[in-house]
Amino acid sequence: MKNKITVEDLNRSYDIIIENNSITNLSSFFDVRKQMVLISDENVYDHYGDLVSDQLNDPLIIVIEPGENNKSFENVEGIISEMLDANISRDATIIALGGGVVGDLAGFIASIYMRGIDYINIPTSTLAQIDSSVGSKVAINVVNRKNSVGSFYDPKLVLIDPLVCGSLPFEHYYAGLVEAVKIGITSNEHLLKLLLKSTSIDAYPQLVMEAIKTKLELVKADKYDHGARQILNFGHTLAHALEIEKGLIHGEAVIYGMALDHTSKDIQDIIETFKQRFNFNQELTLNTNILNNLYHDKKRVNESINLVVVDEVGKGTLKAYSLDDIKERCEHVYAWE
Known part of the structure; x- marks a missing residue:
């Protein structure tokens, strides 16, 4: 099963690809040799972290705790600090591997790091695949206000593997x-x-x-x-x-x-x-x-x-x-x- 939708935008265009087992063959969809930052949460990384990171070229791996409260300025600052310490350049790409929280957080960081770098969204939940990975909204929560700080920032690619949702609770x-x-x-x-x-x-x-x-x-x-x-x-x-x-x-x-x-x-x-x-x-x-x-x-x-x-x-x-x-x-x- 494979489908591709090209999203045309004034600033850039990008593809949304829906393909079974796509998570096992990333090089078919983007250049895995580039400098990469892989952001995921503990639950998703336990399932798919090694599978994805092993296909990339020595990525910086950042794993956060799961949960909506982790879309925070504290995590944004911490992740950006790790990226700066690792000399992540403006030519790097962030990979968001996870559900809506990871996609929001990683996309927001991509939108502000060095005034904007590429990010690729690999959503692993039905919520993220159906909704939050589509539409260019990225945001974090501040003072118990959901998505109160954010931006509209297009990904370079959205790669959806429907089969990963079969293991969800x-x-x-x-x-x-x-x-x-x-x-x-x-x-x-x-x-x-x-x-x-x-x-x-x-x-x-x-x-x-x-x-x-x-x-x-x-x-x-x-x-x-x-x-x-x-x-x-x-x-x-x-x-x-x-x-x-x-x-x-x-x-x-x-x-x-x-x-x-x-x-x-x-x-x-x-x-x-x-x-x-x-x-x-x-x-x-x-x-x-x-x-x-x-x-x-x-x-x-x-x-x-x-x-x-x-x-x-x-x-x-x-x-x-x-x-x-x-x-x-x-x-x-x-x-x-």
Whole structure:
């Protein structure tokens, strides 16, 4: 199974390649002889670190602890210090081997190191393959505000090996598929039908391709996230606060956060179907800390935040809600501690 999508941009173009076993044959996709920095986390490196590093030319290897809280200025400074000590030049390439946290952190470092160097994203989770590796957003978290410092920075290449997701724990496999559900509900009825038919690993490569194509259409129309691309925030306004305050994994937080956005009864029934299928059905309660975190969402403009309105599959729109309206919706939709 092999597919390639070329992303055309004013500044540069790059390929997204989806190919089984691509992680075992990196030299077929990029020059492995260059100076490289391999950034991964402990969990992913245990599985794939030796396989990848053995194909590179004596890379600088940096392994971080897993978890959202490691997208920090402290890690940025520490990694950059290691790179400077190792005399990593402007011609080097960073390899991001991991999920969304590693991709965000490595991409952000690439965007600022010596005013920008190349990076290649090799995403190893469904979340990263379907969503976070696509669209050029890179960011870190500051003072408990998710992705509050970042940039738009294109990779040199995104290399997706669907087979690596077969070894993920079920909750992480399904958490990434929530992002495909989001894209299907708001923007692609065909994708949603595919998801309702099957979310198995056998169906997964087709789901990835369909989700990426749809997301890229929105990114092409609104790369810097000022308009149509904000449709992809469906479920995310509350989700980011839930991740910080409740410690939920991203996809689970998103599917709970979808209830805050404005949806019809039919859409609510579809969301419930996937919550049951993915076993994301805990009784969620909110508190004032979550609400305060939500108020500081980076999408806030003055005293309002855009929420997504979906009355019909594939036809998501945006509507500005005041902070008071959002508080009222939270109090109406969710239980409180």
